[in-house]
Amino acid sequence: MLTALLNQQVFTTIHHSREELRGLRRKDVSFVCPHCSSILTMRIGSRNIPHFAHRSRADCELMRGETPQHLLSKQLLYDRISSLYNQVSLEHYIRELKQVADIYVKTDTAEIAIEIQCSTIPISDIVQRTRGYHRRRITPFWILTQPLKSKKLLNLTSFQQAFIRYSPSLDYFLLQFLPDRSIFQLYTHLLPVSGTAFMSGAPITIPVSEFTLPPSIPNEPVHPPYSLSKWNDFRTKWIYNKIHYNKARTDVFLREVYEEGDTFLYLPLYIGLPVIPHGIHIRNHEVEWQYYVWKDCLKKDRLFSVESVCKALNGRLIKGHIELRSFPLLKSEEVIKIIASGYLRLLEEVQVLRKINDAFQLTEPWSCPDHFSAFEQHRHVFFPKRKHILKKL
Ligand SMILES: [Zn+2]
Numbered sequence: 001m002l003t004a005l006l007n008q009q010v011f012t013t014i015h016h017s018r019e020e021l022r023g024l025r026r027k028d029v030s031f032v033c034p035h036c037s038s039i040l041t042m043r044i045g046s047r048n049i050p051h052f053a054h055r056s057r058a059d060c061e062l063m064r065g066e067t068p069q070h071l072l073s074k075q076l077l078y079d080r081i082s083s084l085y086n087q088v089s090l091e092h093y094i095r096e097l098k099q100v101a102d103i104y105v106k107t108d109t110a111e112i113a114i115e116i117q118c119s120t121i122p123i124s125d126i127v128q129r130t131r132g133y134h135r136r137r138i139t140p141f142w143i144l145t146q147p148l149k150s151k152k153l154l155n156l157t158s159f160q161q162a163f164i165r166y167s168p169s170l171d172y173f174l175l176q177f178l179p180d181r182s183i184f185q186l187y188t189h190l191l192p193v194s195g196t197a198f199m200s201g202a203p204i205t206i207p208v209s210e211f212t213l214p215p216s217i218p219n220e221p222v223h224p225p226y227s228l229s230k231w232n233d234f235r236t237k238w239i240y241n242k243i244h245y246n247k248a249r250t251d252v253f254l255r256e257v258y259e260e261g262d263t264f265l266y267l268p269l270y271i272g273l274p275v276i277p278h279g280i281h282i283r284n285h286e287v288e289w290q291y292y293v294w295k296d297c298l299k300k301d302r303l304f305s306v307e308s309v310c311k312a313l314n315g316r317l318i319k320g321h322i323e324l325r326s327f328p329l330l331k332s333e334e335v336i337k338i339i340a341s342g343y344l345r346l347l348e349e350v351q352v353l354r355k356i357n358d359a360f361q362l363t364e365p366w367s368c369p370d371h372f373s374a375f376e377q378h379r380h381v382f383f384p385k386r387k388h389i390l391k392k393l
Contacts, residue, residue: 002091007029035062039055118146144177165329166277175215185205263369266375267287272290275339282324292312351385
């Protein structure tokens with residue numbers, strides 16, 4: 001922690017030089033934790049930011065041990081934000097919530113609590129803290145400072161995915177803070193190709209010296225910054241992985257496909273289309289949930305509606321066949337309905353469906369290719385149509 005009480009006054013290490021702090025330490029003055037009143041030790045190393053620590057970890061419920069990354073993040077963001085606003089405090093205790101916000105900002109119109117998250121915590125904790133802030137009419141602003149695995153694709157743990165937010169110009173995006181480089185990185189237009197891997201554009205860099213609340217985005221990309229031509233390769237890869245790593249007898253989805261008499265390897269290409277951008281809410285691969293939609297609706301009824309597709313998807317959610325990603329920083333109302341209409345619109349554009357008033361109907365009876373040459377034939381017919389659609393997405 002960076003703040004303590006000295007003679008009942010708030011004392012912050014970042015406002016003093018190392019020399020001044022060493023002088024105080026020699027005088028043997030008592031720094032006290034503002035939350036639990038226990039005596040604190042001042043730590044002045046050469047690498048980390050000078051900070052306070054409890055003598056015993058068990059002492060304090062509110063201020064647990066912090067990583068050097070967390071201390072540095074707090075200092076950098078506090079310096080930047082206090083250059084923008086007058087009322088900014090560090091490690092601010094909110095009595096009603098029994099919570100300490102890393103940085104707290106009071107503007108003319110709003111109260112903002114900045115939460116810097118370095119370590120992985122249960123997503124339910126993020127949900128709970130976020131709700132607490134909203135109850136007090138405080139806007140929480142969560143900042144992720146974990147390193148991300150990114151090569152051709154961005155790989156995100158469930159915890160890191162919990163920091164995904166949405167804006168109409170950036171689609172689903174993730175903001176990451178890198179204190180060692182004093183920059184933020186913004187990954188935009190996230191498109192999952194599996195439960196953990198995402199396509200995205202090259203990250204946009206925002207130096208901490210240009211950070212604002214909310215962040216203003218330089219040079220916004222107008223179009224998705226990647227090509228969708230790779231989509232089908234990832235879809236095929238996912239199918240092969242599924243066959244390779246799952247036993248057909250134990251995998252609920254594969255069992256259903258086989259029992260239905262369909263050939264998993266040669267499912268029609270309109271099962272597994274990217275529903276951009278909101279399809280990201282469903283954690284399962286597009287092949288899975290869109291196969292369920294086909295089986296529960298398209299095949300059964302001569303005519304069906306967006307509502308019947310929603311009902312089918314909700315039923316699959318209840319059975320646990322599909323699940324939604326946890327996005328605690330997003331409002332996720334009506335997401336199933338938005339995804340269902342998005343998918344049906346795509347199917348209409350690739351002429352798998354035709355619309356009759358508010359209902360839909362298959363243009364041709366279903367047939368799942370059952371051997372390689374039938375599948376090749378389907379590819380041959382389908383791809384020219386789909387190419388045109390994907391360009392528009
Ligand atoms: Zn304490």
